[in-house]
Amino acid sequence: xxxxxxxxxxxxxxxxxGSFTAVKGVNMKVERQKxxxxxxxxxxxxxxxxRAFNRMNDFVPSCHVxxxxxxxxQNLYSKDIDPVEVRRKIGMVFQKPNPFPKSIYxxxxxxxxxxxxxxxxxxxxxxxxRSAALWDEVxxxxxxxxxxxxxGQQQRLCIARTIAIQPEIILMDEPASALDPISxxxxxxxxxxxxxxxxxxxxxxxxxxxARASDYTxxxxxxxxxxxxxxxxxxxxxxxTRPGDKRTEDYxxxxxx
Amino acid sequence: xxxxxxxYPEGSAFYSELRKRYLxxxxxxxxxxxxxxxxxxxxxxxxxxVLDGAFGYVxxxxxxxxxxxxxxxxxxxxxxxxxxxxxxELSSGAYNKLDNEKKxxxxxxxxxxxxxxxxxxxxxxxxxWSMTDSLTRGDEIRAEVAEKYPDAELEFRSWxxxxxLTTPMSSKAEFAGVRTAxxxxxxxxxxxxxxxxxxxxxxAVYLQEYAPHNWLTNIxxxxxxxLAGVPSIVYGMLGLAVFVRVMESFTSGAMFGVTDSNGRTVxxxxxxxxxxxxxLMIINAQEAIKAVPDSLRQAAFGVGATRWQTIWHHVLxxxxxxxxxxxxxxxxxxxxxxxxxxxxxxxxxxSLDPDSPFSKFTALPIxxxxxxxxxxxxxxxxxxSAIVVLLVLLLSLxxxxxxxxxxxxxxx
Ligand SMILES: Nc1ncnc2c1ncn2[C@@H]1O[C@H](COP(=O)(O)OP(=O)(O)OP(=O)(O)O)[C@@H](O)[C@H]1O
Ligand SMILES: [Mg+2]
Numbered sequence: 001x002x003x004x005x006x007x008x009x010x011x012x013x014x015x016x017x018g019s020f021t022a023v024k025g026v027n028m029k030v031e032r033q034k035x036x037x038x039x040x041x042x043x044x045x046x047x048x049x050x051r052a053f054n055r056m057n058d059f060v061p062s063c064h065v066x067x068x069x070x071x072x073x074q075n076l077y078s079k080d081i082d083p084v085e086v087r088r089k090i091g092m093v094f095q096k097p098n099p100f101p102k103s104i105y106x107x108x109x110x111x112x113x114x115x116x117x118x119x120x121x122x123x124x125x126x127x128x129x130r131s132a133a134l135w136d137e138v139x140x141x142x143x144x145x146x147x148x149x150x151x152g153q154q155q156r157l158c159i160a161r162t163i164a165i166q167p168e169i170i171l172m173d174e175p176a177s178a179l180d181p182i183s184x185x186x187x188x189x190x191x192x193x194x195x196x197x198x199x200x201x202x203x204x205x206x207x208x209x210x211a212r213a214s215d216y217t218x219x220x221x222x223x224x225x226x227x228x229x230x231x232x233x234x235x236x237x238x239x240x241t242r243p244g245d246k247r248t249e250d251y252x253x254x255x256x257x
Numbered sequence: 258x259x260x261x262x263x264x265y266p267e268g269s270a271f272y273s274e275l276r277k278r279y280l281x282x283x284x285x286x287x288x289x290x291x292x293x294x295x296x297x298x299x300x301x302x303x304x305x306x307v308l309d310g311a312f313g314y315v316x317x318x319x320x321x322x323x324x325x326x327x328x329x330x331x332x333x334x335x336x337x338x339x340x341x342x343x344x345x346e347l348s349s350g351a352y353n354k355l356d357n358e359k360k361x362x363x364x365x366x367x368x369x370x371x372x373x374x375x376x377x378x379x380x381x382x383x384x385x386w387s388m389t390d391s392l393t394r395g396d397e398i399r400a401e402v403a404e405k406y407p408d409a410e411l412e413f414r415s416w417x418x419x420x421x422l423t424t425p426m427s428s429k430a431e432f433a434g435v436r437t438a439x440x441x442x443x444x445x446x447x448x449x450x451x452x453x454x455x456x457x458x459x460x461a462v463y464l465q466e467y468a469p470h471n472w473l474t475n476i477x478x479x480x481x482x483x484l485a486g487v488p489s490i491v492y493g494m495l496g497l498a499v500f501v502r503v504m505e506s507f508t509s510g511a512m513f514g515v516t517d518s519n520g521r522t523v524x525x526x527x528x529x530x531x532x533x534x535x536x537l538m539i540i541n542a543q544e545a546i547k548a549v550p551d552s553l554r555q556a557a558f559g560v561g562a563t564r565w566q567t568i569w570h571h572v573l574x575x576x577x578x579x580x581x582x583x584x585x586x587x588x589x590x591x592x593x594x595x596x597x598x599x600x601x602x603x604x605x606x607x608s609l610d611p612d613s614p615f616s617k618f619t620a621l622p623i624x625x626x627x628x629x630x631x632x633x634x635x636x637x638x639x640x641x642s643a644i645v646v647l648l649v650l651l652l653s654l655x656x657x658x659x660x661x662x663x664x665x666x667x668x669x
Contacts, residue, residue, distance in 0.1 A: 056555065061470060088561035098552040100571065110570065111560030158556070165560050 007032045007169050007199035008053065011068035015045070015052050018062040022048045024227040025067070028218060035191055035200045037210040037236065040220030041251070045228030046203045049220070050171050053201065054090035055083040088115060091162035095174040097154035099146035099161070104138050107146045107157055108164045115165055124164055132160035133190050152183025159190065170194065172202040176209065188213045207252055211240045219248045307648070310641025311417050313391040316402045317431070318409040320379035339369040346377050358608070371424060371432045380431055383409050385634045417642040425608035426619070430635035435643050437607055439650065441523060441618035442592055444611050446654065448527025449534055449591045450584060457538025458580055464539070465546040466568055485536035493600030496529025501601055510615030521602030524614035529597050534587035541586065545579020546572055574665075581662035588654050592647065595622040621647045
């Protein structure tokens with residue numbers, strides 16, 4: 001039942017840490033099966049906004065959210081929504097690879113198991129690892145520790161782990177920032193592969209990466225109260241070639257600050 | 258460039274400066290080394306002091322010649338022979354009293370042999386010497402014994418014998434053992450850990466993972482930290498008031514049909530010890546839980562885990578080594594504490610093994626304290642031996658806990 005093309009919509013979404021407003025008045029429509037990049041200078045609230053999308057901010061005691069976040073016309077912040085269900089539907093890959101201190105196999109199986117997966121686990125593990133372009137590298141050592149993998153492999157394992165629970169949307173917070181150029185490229189290729197089935201929202205500091213890999217780009221910037229906001233949201237091509245805002249142009253061309 | 262360099266010493270000035278820095282470093286290093294040496298000396302002195310009492314010469318004689326009771330050499334007496342002798346020679350009152358404590362027929366050969374030596378032959382210790390004296394002044398001691406106690410036999414003895422471990426308390430040092438006390442201590446540790454581990458970990462999990470950070474939890478946290486430093490005698494008073502008195506029907510076992518007991522049971526004492534180590538347990542578990550990286554929690558939440566699944570599958574397993582460390586400290590504390598046991602009412606003379614939570618009991622430190630306060634030197638020797646037993650028990654329980662910890666500390 002897809003009554004619109006948007007995976008997620010925000011309606012005047014603001015995020016506060018205590019009395020400090022970190023992100024203010026965001027209105028975004030994120031298209032399904034597209035890659036949306038969020039860019040902007042450090043501290044402008046990119047991670048805060050991204051974490052708001054799957055209610056990871058619930059774990060920051062001082063954090064509260066106003067406005068609406070709509071998934072399938074349902075406000076994810078309304079009282080009758082269970083945050084566990086939100087995170088089940090909207091998976092997240094973190095900036096630093098954080099596999100579980102368990103075997104490679106178990107890293108993928110655990111999430112599936114706790115969510116009540118009833119299919120064949122071996123198949124799910126293989127399929128997820130293949131989707132994350134990691135299968136060939138680890139198929140002979142599934143029972144070994146995930147900590148023995150390289151940083152890039154660990155990050156792909158985290159992506160595989162997220163794919164395994166079959167979310168609708170995958171959030172990625174600078175997933176390649178700790179990786180070398182080759183691993184970065186592999187993750188980008190992977191994203192192109194994944195967008196056939198998933199909606200991807202990615203935070204990145206890497207302008208080339210945003211330009212190369214994303215379909216849409218949201219440009220964030222802080223105002224004079226130090227509250228971050230989306231100052232421009234458009235097709236990536238437009239943002240990088242004919243930005244509507246001077247600040248965006250300065251930022252993407254490296255003339256910022 | 259040159260202007261910048263003026264701010265830093267150069268050439269010979271640099272070297273004299275450097276020498277000063279090295280001098281300071283050497284002084285501190287020496288201080289640290291002396292601290293270590295002092296620590297080593299203290300520990301060595303401690304161990305030597307204990308061992309010095311546990312081994313050494315003893316001069317003893319028999320009040321009654323064993324030959325009066327039997328023609329068999331006393332080391333070869335069988336259980337049946339001993340029974341016959343005891344029945345014949347002891348007054349029927351004394352015999353019946355022993356029989357009431359524990360059926361004579363059910364006692365082992367070594368138990369009966371000890372009774373034989375204690376009640377009939379009546380071994381009598383004349384004098385004891387420390388290990389140092391025995392080793393350095395052997396000839397003098399022999400001369401002294403020959404002169405003062407012509408009938409006595411002189412023997413170099415280890416007061417720490419297998420028998421010492423397996424015999425219960427006795428009013429004669431030669432026949433006294435620590436079995437009752439060791440069992441009592443083990444019961445205490447068992448009950449205390451059974452109480453403090455689940456309660457402590459539960460409280461820690463709640464405080465770290467569930468409780469909001471507000472003034473109330475702050476007060477609770479501060480109080481837990483302070484409770485860890487409350488003198489143990491205070492816990493003794495608490496145990497006496499709550500477990501021995503108020504909860505008597507539970508701790509005496511009356512609730513469960515035990516009739517011949519009051520609240521001064523090993524259960525009361527164990528629970529008192531459990532409360533005593535609870536703050537320690539909570540704080541350690543909290544530290545362990547705090548040390549589990551947030552990225553791991555986020556990873557679990559990120560794949561749709563509930564808080565409980567995150568705690569159970571990730572936080573607790575990773576905190577387990579730290580929790581075990583807390584248990585080790587708790588065990589050591591329980592084994593060593595004396596004051597609360599005195600208040601709660603450990604028996605000072607008891608020869609029956611504790612066999613249920615509702616038993617009367619004694620514990621190693623109580624026994625040691627008791628013996629050291631006796632005037633006779635031989636009691637000081639068995640006190641020293643009991644200290645060795647206590648230390649070995651402590652080390653082996655700790656070693657077990659450390660082994661368990663290392664097994665749970667499976668580094669991936
Ligand atoms: N847990 C928190 N409690 C209070 N303030 C926070 C918290 N996390 C972030 N902030 C504040 O919110 C603002 C936005 O932070 P955020 O981490 O979202 O920035 P960012 O755009 O992701 O930066 P970067 O590019 O450096 O990762 C910052 O001013 C930061 O200090
Ligand atoms: Mg960030």
